[in-house]
Amino acid sequence: MVVSNHIANNIAVYLGSNNGTFSRPIEHSTGTGSAPYKVAIGDFNNDHRLDIAVANFGTNNVGIFLGLGDGSFTNQKMLSTSSSRPISISLADLNNDMRLDIVTVNYGTHSISILYGYGNGNFSGPTTYFMGYDSFPSSLVVRDFNNDKYLDIAVANYGTNDVGILFGNANGTFANQIAFSTGFGSHPYSITAGYFNDDVFLDIAVANYGMNEIGVLLSYGNGSFANQVTYSTGSSSPYFIDVGDLNQDNRLDIVVTNHGTNNIAVLLGLGNGIFANPMVYSTGASSSISLVIEDFNKDNRLDIIVVSNDTGAIDILLGSYEGFSYRTAYSTGSLPRSVAVGDFNNDDRLDIVVANWGSNDFSILLGYGNGSFTNQSRYAIDNAPYSVAIGDFNNDNRLDIVVANGAANEVTVLLGHGNGSFANQIKYSTGSIPRSVAVGDFNNDNQLDIVVANYFSNNVSVLLGYGNGYFANQTTYSTGSGPLSVGVDDFNNDNRLDIVVTNYFSNNVSVLLGYGNGSFADQITYLTGSGPRSVALADFNNDNQLDIVVVNRDTNDISVLLGYGDSSFANEIRGILKNEMTYASGGGSKLRYVIVGDMNNDAQLDILVANYDQMMLSTGSNSHPSSIAIGDFDGDTELDIAVTNYGTKTANILLGNGKGTFTSQTSYKIDFVSPPFTITSADFNNDRRSETIVAYDDTDNVDILVAYNNVSFETITTYISGSQSLSITVGDFDNDNQLDIIVAYQYSYNMSTLLGYGNGSFSNAIRYSIPSYPQFVAVGDFNNDNRSDIVVAHFYTNDVSVLRGYGNGSFSNTITYPIGFHPFSVAVGDFNNDNLLDIVVASGDINDVSVLLGYGNGSFANQIKYSTGSNLGYITVGDFNNDNRLDIVVAYGNTDNLKILLGD
Structure with a gap:
């Protein structure tokens, strides 16, 4: 990695270690007053070694x-840009001679310059191209924008609020620019290109500094572009x-x-x-001026490096597959301080225990094994429980609990009964204000022991276990000032457990090496950031040696100490925390706790840090929604909802975000003459x-409406179908x-195709007879013959009928199935994930599906019936939260709202 240091007049080279970390910088002077702006990397002399080019703003070269x-690297060789001050630089073979050339953006002369490479x-x-008066070009990108096999140059013109494209000729020269507006006052400062809509034509994206927006210009492939979005x-x-x-996901994303x-x-x-x-994503700096996207730790996921001007820092954000799902909240006691997991009732499902500092108790939440838990059961203990750990202390194959009680200067042991309940507490004295507890076998007798960090007495207490649920009196070992968090593992590979403690006031961690007989050596300390609060242990650099990570509360960052496997550690590596869901941030966040694990199943350890019914969507008053459809109306590939409102003769569009929630609806008055009764898409x-x-309810017509870019609709075609068309599929x-299209008629024994x-x-309507008044019709391939079949709900005969399609637009005779009372609406989908289509029916008068x-x-x-507790209207299905399970949406005609039922 190469960074230009504008104030220091040098560039810094950071050599990578293939695990996402880098060496200390090696600096190379760019000359007094050079004020380097941007750097680029390429092989300029064809020796298969990377070289560096830097735009020296201050010395015009x-x-x-x-x-x-x-x-x-060799000492710098300078190439004059004459009176121009280069502020940006890019590399490409512009004249097809297999040699890299240089393009610079020049401040002051409103131009760009090309320096053609000789390959040595x-x-x-410089060959200079003028970009226009007051254009103030700020950035460029070199690509082939018109698919003529010759490279072109696109320039962000900050002053004239446009993108200027210079199309390349076969001889390496360029035509005069063609400008594409980015909007008044937009001041585009940076530009990039990529294939944003999968059409093999390069598109452009700009950072519009003046309007606080990103502009995307989609290419037509002939050198012209659509208006900016x-x-x-x-x-x-x-x-x-x-x-x-x-x-x-094989789709380009944008980072700014x-x-x-x-x-x-x-x-x-x-x-x-x-x-x-x-x-x-937080960077901890208000002037992040540049970034690079690359896979720095070789995990086949793109990472981001951000350069921040005000802090002088380089921030690395390592990529992962995705963030975390929305939380599910469970009640605990007052001011919960610590949590641990284990199977407390021996049902092979993980449960949760929480120490509640404010209510002097702990909570047990038994797990169902599907990610959900029972309501809490609470157990009283002594004053201010601060930390909890679990283990089998009496060797009965049932998990027990140990709690550090901060205000009582003791730990409490509660032996488990194996059914989720616990025996009365047994108390053991510790030092002053115990704040953290951990367990391990410190004397190699196959019995669990306890270690406690005592905050006010500046030591740790070790209580050796007898294996019957009881423990010896404490033995104490000195630490630094204010030990807050304790961890246990083998740091020197001698098969004896060691102890690590964060010392809040000493700004360090203490490592106490175990002798394997229950005693420990004097502490060895390692510096951290200010106010180390919590510690976790894991192998972060895959060298099979344990490392340490510490959360620093007062400096709002973390320290990583890489282990050598001999009980010693490298100096800390520190950085502001950056995480997809902003788990911890910069100033004022007061970080509290840290734990490690493989959160996204990528075989790489991650760090998690702690800082200190269904859905109802209104469609308006007296709207009486009569029908609902799903589709992609705004072209964002996420499912949206359309609702017809019988009472107000309008439609509502609710735009989806792919997570099962929707934006507030926008009502489009499409000038319906009659009340709309049914909609599909x-x-x-x-x-x-x-x-x-x-x-519509009282006409013989069906209307087809098309959606435009602003998600508005316009009637484009009307077809005469039959008497009072009630249902469409x-x-x-x-x-x-x-x-x-198939249309069912409310007061006749037929339907039309x-x-x-x-x-x-479409063709004119082709009419088919059916045995009873159709209320609603849906389509699916029910017999897996690759031909579309139909299911029809018959309101008055209390059944549904299935008509198998012949694949030529005609259908077989009906097969009927009894359904409750007055079936009102029907939909199809695979509700049990057996790859066979099922049917769901809403019954109008008996409150069920x-x-x-x-x-x-x-x-x-x-049929299998499910009570809903309300008179139902029209029903449709779709996967609105992307969990690969079908969900159901129902329009309530009598309550003016929608109900979304997410599938299990």
Whole structure:
């Protein structure tokens, strides 16, 4: 890694160790007053060794450092940029001679310069291209934007609020720029390029510093671009931008440094040119000015390095697959301080124990084995329990508990009964204010012992166990000042347990090596940050030696001490914590606790740090929602909801975020003449957005409406279908790979099919007879013959009928199944994940839904009923929280809201 130091007039080289860490910097002078701005790396003399080019703003030149292949470099050779002051630099072979050339962005002369490489480390004089008066170009990117096999240059023009593209010629020269606006006052400061919508045409993204937004310009592939689409960064001014696939979904994501707000922002790409809202990650600095995206620890996941101007720091954010799911909260006692897990009732399911400092008790939450837990059972103990640990202290194969009681100067042992309950407490004296407890076999007698960190007496207490649930009196060992957290493991590989303690007031950790007989050597101390609060142990650099990680409360960072395996440790490596879900941050966070584990199953240890019903979505008053459909109406690949409101003759669109929640709805008055009764959606014209079809209560028409970029709708085609069209569904009924429509009529014994042509238009209606009044119709392949079948709910005959499709637009005779009372709506899906389609029916008058599980041959099991407690309306299904389980949405006509039932 190479960093330019603007004030110090040098560049610093950090040699990587392939595990995400780097050597101390090796500095190379760029000359007095050079004020280097940006650096670039490439092989300039074709010796297969990396060289460095640096834009020296202060001395009007480009500095070249040729690499010797061992991490060292020659002295700088300077290439003049004449009167121009270079502020940005990029490398590419612009004239197709297999030699790297240099392009600089020049401050003051409103230009860019090209220095053509000779392949021996030397370069031509600058060729300059003027970018326009007051353009103040700030950044550039070199790519082929018009697919002519010649590289082009795209420049962010800060002053003129545009992106200027200079298209390349075959001889390495460039045409005059063509400008694409980024908006008045946008002041684009940084630019990058990538394939954002999977169309093999390079797109552009810019950081618009002046408007606190990111601009995306999608390419048409011919050298022109669509108008900019912007994404707000809130109160942050984006300063530097880059792209990479950060979540390994084969879609490019955007990363920007935010000036003034101590963070960077990540916008995940959806692969269709649209990006999710920004997620922010703390950097601890208000002037993060540059970043690099690369896999620094060789785990096949992209990491980010951020350069911060005000702190002089380089922050490394190591990539992981994803963050953590939303929390589920469980009540405990007052002021819980410590938690541990174990199987307390011997059911092979993990349970939780919590020490409640404020209520002088501890809570037991028994686990169900599916990630959920019972309500707490609480057990009283002495004053101010601060820390808890578990183990089998009496060798009865049942877990017991030991608690450090801070205000009573003792530990309490509670022997488990193996059913989730515990015997009365047994007390043992410790030092003053015990704050942390851990267990281990310190004298190699196969019996568990206890160690306690005593905060006020500046020592640890060791209580040797007899194996019957009782312990010897304490033996104390001196530590530093204010021991707060204790850990146990073997640091010198002698098969004897050792102790490590954080010393809050001494700003260090103490290591006490065990002799294997229950006694310990005098402490060895290692410096940490200020106010070390909690400690955890693991092998962080995969050298099979234990390392130490410490949370530093007062400096809001962590210290990592890498172990040598001989009881000694390297000097600490410190850094502000940066984590996807902001588990810990900079100033004022008052970090409290740390633990380690493989949180995302990537075989790499992670650090977790502690700082100090269903859903109801209103559709408006008196709206009386009558039908609901799901589709992607805004083109972000996440499922959205559309609702027709019978009472107000409107529709609501609720945009989904893929997590089972939705934005506040926006009502679109589509000027319905009649009350809309039924809605469904599909992509009939193959534009990758869902269109909607609406049927009405008192007309013979169905309308097809198309969605535009602003998620507004416009009626484009009306079809006459039959008398009072009540239900609509879509599918490919004639196997031509184009979507068709089926409409059921409320007061007749028939339905109609409109065969689609794939361009949004349809054939005239083809009518089919059915045995009873249809209330609702849905489609699916129920017998796995790759032909679409139909299920129809019959309100008055209290049944549903299944019609098997022949694949030519016609259907078999009906097979009926009894359903409760007045079946009102029907939907299909695989509810038990057996890869066979099932049916779900909402009954109008008996407050339940019925599920008919499919056998895969066109027949179904008898209904299974589920009470809902309300009169139901229309029903549909979809996976709204991306858990691979189908969910159900129901529109309540009598309560003016929607209900989302997430599947188990």
